[in-house]
Amino acid sequence: MKILYAASEAQPFAASGGLADVAGSLPKALAAEGCECSVIMPYYKNTIKPEHQKKIEKLTDFRIPVGWRSQFCGVHTAKLKGVRFYFIDNEYYFKRDFGLYGYYDDAERFAYFSRAVLETVQHTGDIPDIINSNDWQCALIPIYYNIYYRYQHDMRAIKNVFTIHNIQYQGHYGFDLLEDVLSIPRHISRLVEYDGDVNFMKGAIEVADKVTTVSPTYAEEILDPWFSHGLDRALASKKYKTCGFLNGIDTDMYNPATDPDIAANFSAGKKAGKKICKAELLKQAGLPGGDEPVIGIISRMVEHKGFDLIKNVFDDIVGTGYKVVVLGSGDPAYENFFNEAAERFPGKVSFTCGYIPDLAKKIYAGADMFLMPSKSEPCGLAQMISLRYGTVPIVRATGGLKDSIVDCGDLSGTGTGFTFLTYNAGDMLNSVKRAYGYYCDKKAWGGLVTRAMKADFSWKQSAKLYLGLYKELYNWGK
Numbered sequence: 001m002k003i004l005y006a007a008s009e010a011q012p013f014a015a016s017g018g019l020a021d022v023a024g025s026l027p028k029a030l031a032a033e034g035c036e037c038s039v040i041m042p043y044y045k046n047t048i049k050p051e052h053q054k055k056i057e058k059l060t061d062f063r064i065p066v067g068w069r070s071q072f073c074g075v076h077t078a079k080l081k082g083v084r085f086y087f088i089d090n091e092y093y094f095k096r097d098f099g100l101y102g103y104y105d106d107a108e109r110f111a112y113f114s115r116a117v118l119e120t121v122q123h124t125g126d127i128p129d130i131i132n133s134n135d136w137q138c139a140l141i142p143i144y145y146n147i148y149y150r151y152q153h154d155m156r157a158i159k160n161v162f163t164i165h166n167i168q169y170q171g172h173y174g175f176d177l178l179e180d181v182l183s184i185p186r187h188i189s190r191l192v193e194y195d196g197d198v199n200f201m202k203g204a205i206e207v208a209d210k211v212t213t214v215s216p217t218y219a220e221e222i223l224d225p226w227f228s229h230g231l232d233r234a235l236a237s238k239k240y241k242t243c244g245f246l247n248g249i250d251t252d253m254y255n256p257a258t259d260p261d262i263a264a265n266f267s268a269g270k271k272a273g274k275k276i277c278k279a280e281l282l283k284q285a286g287l288p289g290g291d292e293p294v295i296g297i298i299s300r301m302v303e304h305k306g307f308d309l310i311k312n313v314f315d316d317i318v319g320t321g322y323k324v325v326v327l328g329s330g331d332p333a334y335e336n337f338f339n340e341a342a343e344r345f346p347g348k349v350s351f352t353c354g355y356i357p358d359l360a361k362k363i364y365a366g367a368d369m370f371l372m373p374s375k376s377e378p379c380g381l382a383q384m385i386s387l388r389y390g391t392v393p394i395v396r397a398t399g400g401l402k403d404s405i406v407d408c409g410d411l412s413g414t415g416t417g418f419t420f421l422t423y424n425a426g427d428m429l430n431s432v433k434r435a436y437g438y439y440c441d442k443k444a445w446g447g448l449v450t451r452a453m454k455a456d457f458s459w460k461q462s463a464k465l466y467l468g469l470y471k472e473l474y475n476w477g478k
């Protein structure tokens with residue numbers, strides 16, 4: 001069985017969020033389970049580091065239709081840890097200076113990419129059994145497949161899986177793009193029409209053979225308008241083909257026993273190194289001395305990550321006896337808040353604006369707790385990385401956070417963190433205080449850290465679930 005995993009970003013080549021981690025690690029895990037899996041993504045020439053550039057070589061080029069125009073499509077390739085990567089090259093669309101997305105012509109860029117994926121399959125003759133397309137940027141792939149390729153002899157056996165990593169971003173555009181930019185004939189505009197606009201994700205939900213999302217709880221949640229950003233009506237009639245598989249993490253990349261980026265290595269059986277990591281983190285953050293517990297926060301500073309809750313009770317958190325180390329950027333209101341907090345609480349709070357992978361690793365390894373009070377969280381990877389580094393998550397029980405963290409209070413002896421249910425600052429503070437109490441009991445805390453580190457969030461289990469789904473589709477009609 002051959003799988004083609006289509007994504008707008010993938011580690012280690014280009015990343016802006018969790019999608020890149022998944023696209024970089026799930027295909028590797030699928031390959032380890034014995035199936036042939038390739039990844040296809042845009043060739044962002046300005047973003048890919050030279051050390052990775054040099055592994056990439058040109059395969060072929062041709063022209064493809066974009067609306068009424070014909071555009072160049074180069075195909076480059078590289079092989080990394082058993083996985084073949086294809087890169088779609090068009091400098092006009094993808095050689096840009098300021099990040100991967102957020103340009104005035106994103107709809108056209110990803111319409112081009114989606115068409116290029118299907119054309120590449122056909123031109124190279126490397127025809128997969130399954131195409132797994134991810135998020136709105138690739139949502140036109142199953143749609144184009146249905147319009148242009150499903151009756152072509154060499155392409156007709158392909159099955160389409162569409163995965164939602166975050167339902168907030170849907171590819172929502174005006175109808176004026178329909179024919180000239182998106183190449184969708186007006187007589188079938190109903191495929192992508194939603195509330196009077198064009199909606200890529202709605203179209204993919206409609207036509208894909210299966211729709212998956214990145215945790216079982218999120219698969220349920222998005223049927224509710226509180227979470228769905230308007231798409232619950234599109235999903236309600238497609239429940240029969242929708243499911244959720246929890247993401248895993250790359251346990252080789254995130255391994256405190258071998259990680260070269262942290263001050264000392266440690267493992268569940270030998271935790272001494274974690275103390276050294278904590279001391280080093282506090283030194284670097286300018287918060288020396290003391291045995292107070294340290295809360296780490298690493299996040300994009302956007303509304304749904306729960307920063308309004310943190311802001312509300314921040315003084316109480318520090319007042320409880322915590323030190324807080326924050327890394328992130330985004331909404332200026334939150335950036336200002338943390339800048340100010342670092343000044344108001346010298347020696348207790350540190351804030352670094354931006355995303356610095358090296359510092360992120362040091363926080364995962366050196367903090368005692370990790371705070372992630374998301375309003376919604378399709379899966380979340382940071383809480384899994386924290387667990388692996390023995391940093392106990394405090395999370396709101398939503399989406400993948402609910403599916404990955406067991407509360408210590410449930411007395412089953414399997415707890416790995418602290419959770420709260422309602423989106424309420426007081427409830428969050430209560431969990432933060434419970435964690436403080438637990439921390440003060442050194443024996444209980446040691447046991448909790450060991451359990452956290454032993455929790456298995458490798459891809460092994462989830463890769464099997466994906467494989468099961470792919471096999472089901474593969475066997476259809478055979």
Ligand code: GLC
Pocket residue numbers: 017018019022165166214247377378379380381400
């Ligand atoms: C998105 C989601 C996040 C998820 C990631 C990978 O970034 O917001 O929760 O972990 O995709 O699936």
